[in-house]
Amino acid sequence: MNQDKPYAIGIDLGGTKIIAAIVDEHGNILRQANAATQTEEAAQAVIGRIGDLVQTVLDESGINLSRIRGIGIATAGIIDTQRQMVIFASNLNWSDVPIGAILQERFGVAVQLINDANAAAVAEWAFGSARGTKDLIYVTVSTGVGAGIISGGRLITGVGDSAGEFGHISLDPEGPLCVCGNRGCLENYTSGLALASRAREQLLQGATSSLLVENGNDLSRITAKEVGEAAVRGDLLSMTLMKEAGYYLGVGLTNLIHLFNPQVIVMGGGVMKNGQLLLAEAKNVIRERSISRMANQASIQLTTIGAEAGVLGAAGMYYPSEREMVEV
Amino acid sequence: MNQDKPYAIGIDLGGTKIIAAIVDEHGNILRQANAATQTEEAAQAVIGRIGDLVQTVLDESGINLSRIRGIGIATAGIIDTQRQMVIFASNLNWSDVPIGAILQERFGVAVQLINDANAAAVAEWAFGSARGTKDLIYVTVSTGVGAGIISGGRLITGVGDSAGEFGHISLDPEGPLCVCGNRGCLENYTSGLALASRAREQLLQGATSSLLVENGNDLSRITAKEVGEAAVRGDLLSMTLMKEAGYYLGVGLTNLIHLFNPQVIVMGGGVMKNGQLLLAEAKNVIRERSISRMANQASIQLTTIGAEAGVLGAAGMYYPSEREMVEV
Numbered sequence: 327m328n329q330d331k332p333y334a335i336g337i338d339l340g341g342t343k344i345i346a347a348i349v350d351e352h353g354n355i356l357r358q359a360n361a362a363t364q365t366e367e368a369a370q371a372v373i374g375r376i377g378d379l380v381q382t383v384l385d386e387s388g389i390n391l392s393r394i395r396g397i398g399i400a401t402a403g404i405i406d407t408q409r410q411m412v413i414f415a416s417n418l419n420w421s422d423v424p425i426g427a428i429l430q431e432r433f434g435v436a437v438q439l440i441n442d443a444n445a446a447a448v449a450e451w452a453f454g455s456a457r458g459t460k461d462l463i464y465v466t467v468s469t470g471v472g473a474g475i476i477s478g479g480r481l482i483t484g485v486g487d488s489a490g491e492f493g494h495i496s497l498d499p500e501g502p503l504c505v506c507g508n509r510g511c512l513e514n515y516t517s518g519l520a521l522a523s524r525a526r527e528q529l530l531q532g533a534t535s536s537l538l539v540e541n542g543n544d545l546s547r548i549t550a551k552e553v554g555e556a557a558v559r560g561d562l563l564s565m566t567l568m569k570e571a572g573y574y575l576g577v578g579l580t581n582l583i584h585l586f587n588p589q590v591i592v593m594g595g596g597v598m599k600n601g602q603l604l605l606a607e608a609k610n611v612i613r614e615r616s617i618s619r620m621a622n623q624a625s626i627q628l629t630t631i632g633a634e635a636g637v638l639g640a641a642g643m644y645y646p647s648e649r650e651m652v653e654v
Numbered sequence: 655m656n657q658d659k660p661y662a663i664g665i666d667l668g669g670t671k672i673i674a675a676i677v678d679e680h681g682n683i684l685r686q687a688n689a690a691t692q693t694e695e696a697a698q699a700v701i702g703r704i705g706d707l708v709q710t711v712l713d714e715s716g717i718n719l720s721r722i723r724g725i726g727i728a729t730a731g732i733i734d735t736q737r738q739m740v741i742f743a744s745n746l747n748w749s750d751v752p753i754g755a756i757l758q759e760r761f762g763v764a765v766q767l768i769n770d771a772n773a774a775a776v777a778e779w780a781f782g783s784a785r786g787t788k789d790l791i792y793v794t795v796s797t798g799v800g801a802g803i804i805s806g807g808r809l810i811t812g813v814g815d816s817a818g819e820f821g822h823i824s825l826d827p828e829g830p831l832c833v834c835g836n837r838g839c840l841e842n843y844t845s846g847l848a849l850a851s852r853a854r855e856q857l858l859q860g861a862t863s864s865l866l867v868e869n870g871n872d873l874s875r876i877t878a879k880e881v882g883e884a885a886v887r888g889d890l891l892s893m894t895l896m897k898e899a900g901y902y903l904g905v906g907l908t909n910l911i912h913l914f915n916p917q918v919i920v921m922g923g924g925v926m927k928n929g930q931l932l933l934a935e936a937k938n939v940i941r942e943r944s945i946s947r948m949a950n951q952a953s954i955q956l957t958t959i960g961a962e963a964g965v966l967g968a969a970g971m972y973y974p975s976e977r978e979m980v981e982v
Contacts, residue, residue: 404947461813475913477810477817484805484915485789486951491912494945499825499905508908508943577827580836584819585803585913587812615836617822619732623814 331395334644335380338445338636339401341365341417344372346379347634348387348394349641353453355634357387369423376425377432396436397429398640400445407487410439438643443490444481445639446594446631447474452642455630456590463588464629465492466595467575467604469518469550474639477586493517497577515574516604518550518597524567525553535563554600565603572604576611583616583624594629601628659723662972663708666773666964667729669693669745672700674707675962676715676722677969681781683962685715697751704753705760724764725757726968728773735815738767766971771818772809773967774922774959775802780970783958784918791916792957793820794923795903795932797846797878802967805914821845825905843902844932846878846925852895853881863891882928893931900932904939911944911952922957929956 333356338345340363347358359382361375376399384391403415410426412418426437440448447464456462460479466472471493475482482489493513494506501510514520526545529538537556541547556564579591593605605628612621631638661684666673668691675686687710689703704727712719731743738754740746754765768776775792784790788807794800799821803810810817821841822834829838842848854873857866865884869875884892907919921933933956940949959966 459813473913477805477812478808480806480808482805482810482914484948484951485787485917486915486947488945488948488951489805489913489915491915491945491948494912495823495909496825496905496943497827499902506945508912508945574827577824581823581909582913584822584836585801585817585910586810587814587817587819589813615824617816617819617834617836619814620812620816620819623812623816 331393333389333393334395334641335383335397336637336639336641337376337379337397337399338442338640339363339376339399339418340636341402344376344379345637346376346383347637347641348383348389349638351645353449353638353642355637356389357383358637359383359386363418365417365419369418369420369425370428372418373423373425373428377429380429380433391433391435394433394435395644396438397433398438398440398445398643399425399429400440400442400636400640402442405439405441405487407439407483410437412439436644438640440640440643441474441487442636443472444474444483445642446629446635447476447592447639448481448642449631449635449639450590450592450629451476452645453631453638454592455627456592456625459589461587461589462592463582463586463590464592464594465579465582467516467518467593467597467601468595471513471517471578471595473582475586477588492578492582495578495581497574512574512578516571516578521550521553521567521571521597522548524570525564528563528567533563536561537564550597551600554597557603558600568601568603569607571597572607573611575604576608577615579608579626580612580616583612583620587620588624591624591626592629593626594631594635598628659721661717661721662723662969663711663725664965664967664969665704665707665725665727666770666968667691667704667727667746668964669730672704672707673965674704674711675965675969676711676717677966679973681777681966681970683965684717685711686965687711687714691746693745693747697746697748697753698756700746701751701753701756705757708757708761719761719763722761722763723972724766725761726773726971727753727757727765727767728770728964728968729767730770733767733769733815735767735811738765740767768968768971769802769815769818770964771800772802772811773970774957774963775804775920775967776809776970777959777963777967778918778920778957779804780973781959781966782920783955784920784953787917789915789917790920791910791914791918792920792922793907793910795844795846795921795925795929796923799841799845799906799923801910803914805916820906820910823906823909825902840902840906844899844906849878849881849895849899849925850876852898853892856891856895861891864889865892878925879928882925885931886928896929896931897935899925900935901939903932904936905943907936907954908940908944911940911948915948916952919952919954920957921954922959922963926956
């Protein structure tokens with residue numbers, strides 16, 4: 327890996343927005359640029375816009391392409407990291423898009439794809455507070471639940487780049503049918519969607535809560551964000567729902583601890599922004615139920631990276647030696 | 655890794671028996687020797703006996719120590735693969751035994767420890783029918799349930815060499831308390847102990863079965879082996895119990911598929927010897943519940959290695975390049 331080339335470019339390709347950033351080996355963002363994704367256009371046009379953003383950060387930073395190790399692209403959906411293609415991404419409306427080859431042709435540097443949960447894990451590992459550990463799991467609790475898993479100093483991708491579907495492990499074989507086809511998936515108990523739908527259910531059944539009044543008696547305005555904020559303010563219903571979600575999260579994290587024996591678990595995602603109660607309950611469950619030697623080896627912490635996780639993780643793929651060198 | 659040295663020695667250190675074997679890069683066992691473990695003796699004496707077995711296979715094969723890459727030791731219990739120590743092994747009655755250093759001193763070659771489920775995984779990977787795959791999980795269903803996981807061409811050990819506790823993932827947070835402290839662990843539904851205890855329960859409640867007569871009306875003689883054999887013969891109670899165990903195994907394997915996206919899952923362990931029905935039911939659950947793309951990528955097969963898995967896996971740690979070279 328071109329150790330003499332000090333920079334990498336990270337792209338965060340979302341359904342709404344594209345972010346491009348030029349990143350050094352310490353995770354400093356030298357220059358950043360955004361554009362709307364405009365998924366109504368053809369993939370070729372979107373990729374053209376990504377390329378223009380790359381050119382913009384190069385121009386504005388005054389860094390020559392010859393000093394770039396490569397371009398990393400973090401995106402949702404099913405990707406193929408061998409052929410650097412997006413196989414299917416519903417948020418982009420893409421099927422079989424050879425984005426890697428197109429950008430490699432334009433810039434003549436390596437292009438690597440990574441899914442967004444994995445990118446967040448790499449960002450934590452390369453540049454976050456847990457950098458240097460060889461055994462780190464990043465868990466996102468957002469609309470859904472996902473994980474990026476680094477074990478023995480390497481990202482776990484699986485044979486088809488689909489590993490880490492933490493939201494779809496079953497915690498109850500007789501539980502509700504999940505969209506994935508499985509039953510009783512973690513995501514049905516702990517996720518933004520689950521929190522919002524449980525809050526609405528309880529309110530419809532007449533539960534007392536400040537949620538309704540604060541949202542103009544409009545159930546449809548109640549999302550996980552409202553529930554999380556109300557829990558922080560002390561709304562009892564919201565606190566109960568966050569604790570319930572935390573209970574199942576703790577059961578799921580115990581399973582991860584038993585399977586991966588991680589050193590660090592970093593929690594991120596929208597729901598975690600007001601997730602103190604949820605995390606406290608999850609930690610209770612872990613303390614009570616995990617094999618104690620393994621629980622003691624696993625430090626569970628909130629992410630400190632935030633919105634830049636995508637570009638940092640995408641660029642972070644190009645800094646493996648630094649990752650190995652740093653000690654926890 | 656000493657590519658010019660063609661052999662490795664594998665040790666299978668069990669509570670009853672020690673096996674030593676000299677193994678070539680293709681997994682051929684050139685010479686093998688056994689001894690009783692005699693755990694009533696001090697660890698030093700047991701290690702002495704292991705050393706004598708190593709010397710025996712060297713002498714009898716006529717292979718000089720200079721042609722040995724290293725000695726691998728597969729054992730149960732908690733091990734430290736950095737310091738090559740057995741931290742705790744109840745079946746040996748050992749605590750903090752520096753077996754690696756002692757044998758390295760005696761023979762002057764590298765010594766590496768590996769836990770027995772991981773050894774079985776390495777054996778499959780290095781020498782089994784699935785050799786060459788980078789994403790393989792070995793699952794043993796025996797008295798308990800465990801797994802050895804290879805992902806991206808590397809063994810998943812975790813920070814404390816304890817990864818792969820597949821028997822202790824929870825499938826029901828409100829389920830029975832497990833010996834590990836967790837609730838509703840897979841091992842409580844699918845394992846030799848669970849099968850035997852369910853059979854006895856059902857018989858005590860008056861279930862009709864050939865099991866009782868065949869075991870002289872002695873409940874204590876009914877183990878998972880009897881249940882498995884009776885299921886193969888068509889005993890309805892035993893068939894039902896095997897199918898139930900298979901159902902939970904399928905739920906657990908679906909979780910593994912969603913987390914690791916493996917290419918091959920190899921099933922072994924005593925219970926699988928009569929496990930056709932159990933495996934068929936597990937496959938049904940996987941087909942029904944796993945994300946189909948990931949289920950289609952995972953081939954599930956029975957082990958073809960058997961009793962030599964320990965020595966082959968222990969020796970197999972010394973053949974990484976061959977593993978990488980072979981294509982599935």
